Amino acid sequence: MKEESKVSNSNFKHLSVLANELIDFVKEIPCNASKKNLMIDATLGGGGHSALVLENFPDINVIGIDQDKIAINAASQQLKKFGERAEIQHTNFSQFAPSEKASLVFADLGVSSPQIDQASRGFSFQVDGPLDMRMNQSEGIKASELIAQLDERDLANLIYQYGEEKFSRRIARRIKNDLATNGSYSGTLDLAYAIAGCYPPKTRFGRIHPATRTFQALRIAVNKELDALEILLNNGPDWIHQNGLFIIISFHSLEDRMVKRAFLNSEKLVRVTKKPITAKIHEISTNPRSRSAKLRVAKRK
Ligand SMILES: C[S@@+](CC[C@H](N)C(=O)[O-])C[C@H]1O[C@@H](n2cnc3c(N)ncnc32)[C@H](O)[C@@H]1O
Structure with a gap:
């Protein structure tokens, strides 16, 4: 067998x-x-x-x-x-x-x-791609649209609820500040870098990448998983x-x-x-x- x-x-x-x-x-x-x-x-x-x-x-x-x-x-x-x-x-x-x-x-x-490995799908914080994350590419809103639509508080709640991320408030504040300053992120690596910056320096280089939980949260929300x-x-x-x-x-x-x-x-x-x-x-x-x-x-x- x-x-x-x-x-x-x-x-x-x-x-x-x-x-x-x-x-x-x-x-x-x-x-x-x-x-x-x-x-x-x-x-x-x-x-x-x-x-x-x-x-x-x-x-x-x-x-x-x-x-x-x-x-x-x-x-x-x-x-x-x-x-x-x-x-x-x-x-x-x-x-x-x-x-x-x-x-x-x-x-x-x-x-x-x-889905993770193909950079163009936008799920990965290891390879650069557009902030998309939709499993069904012909439906729904992309991750970039989601983070633009939510206010800081709702974004923090989403990252906490779906990512169980303890730095959710800092991360949401940083994302909304970056968007207010630059308009958008250039791609998944740009966002992952910003998220890593919200972690205390000593914890940035552990076994789990600091963007793991936030990316999980965005993916769950984008796909209404x-x-x-x-x-x-x-x-x-x-x-x-x-x-x-x-x-x-x-x-x-x-x-x-x-x-x-x-x-x-x-x-x-x-x-x-x-x-x-x-x-x-x-x-x-x-x-x-x-x-x-x-x-x-x-x-x-
Ligand atoms: C882990 S993979 C499945 C791999 C598969 N069991 C194999 O051995 O090749 C999960 C798949 O589920 C699909 N998926 C996730 N949520 C779904 C949903 N709500 N409806 C339909 N497909 C979904 C994803 O697009 C992805 O292709």
Whole structure:
């Protein structure tokens, strides 16, 4: 059984996290051998997790959705060999309504490596790009527009709430002062430099870049990520057959808290994992992104 997935073409390189763990849970799903069973992959990305399920479980078909057109194109290439077993839709999971029930609803939240790595997407404080950060590039406002629209207090609250950033007030003050003086930032590095300047000198060069939390906050706000997750957590159970699974991988505490509460409190679900499953040392050493991944599973009653 193949239990590793790396989506890789010249522009799209992404290593799927906790892939073996996902496969182990899929093995447990009671599938009806006489008909095709369905996995809804709510965050298809380049199609890494979906390809793995399609390869290892011939009785499972996939509907994969993503709000990012570039990811959709990469997944279409990756999943072409599975023909009609893989159906791909360009949409936001908060607006999705399946026409049939699934044995598995899966979401691997957040951004993919190519979204971060491609400077032109504007997610990175390591490479310079425009302050965009939209996963769906044909919708919504860019990060540059968001910071221009918010007043200092609302910007500070946003950075605190979505980034859990203790220097949120200083950072918001600095950003609004810079915008008042210069009109705009030249790009992501210019903003990251300004944010780093709000940290006390001794703490600027730690393991975590000072812009990490503020960039996370802006990204969450630009893409309305927590609103979309709340809708997925509400609607998802209705997409699943009895005894089917709802599996979610999250990457920060705000998401994980929402998943944990929803799985615990939903009348339609029973928790399968009481504690989240995390990546093993070997995976973390080959894929540092997996360090913060938390996988939780619930079963449809
Ligand atoms: C971590 S990547 C998924 C990678 C994928 N599991 C793989 O193995 O290749 C997350 C993907 O979810 C997409 N995404 C995030 N929020 C979404 C939403 N609300 N609706 C649809 N897609 C979303 C992003 O555009 C991104 O491509």
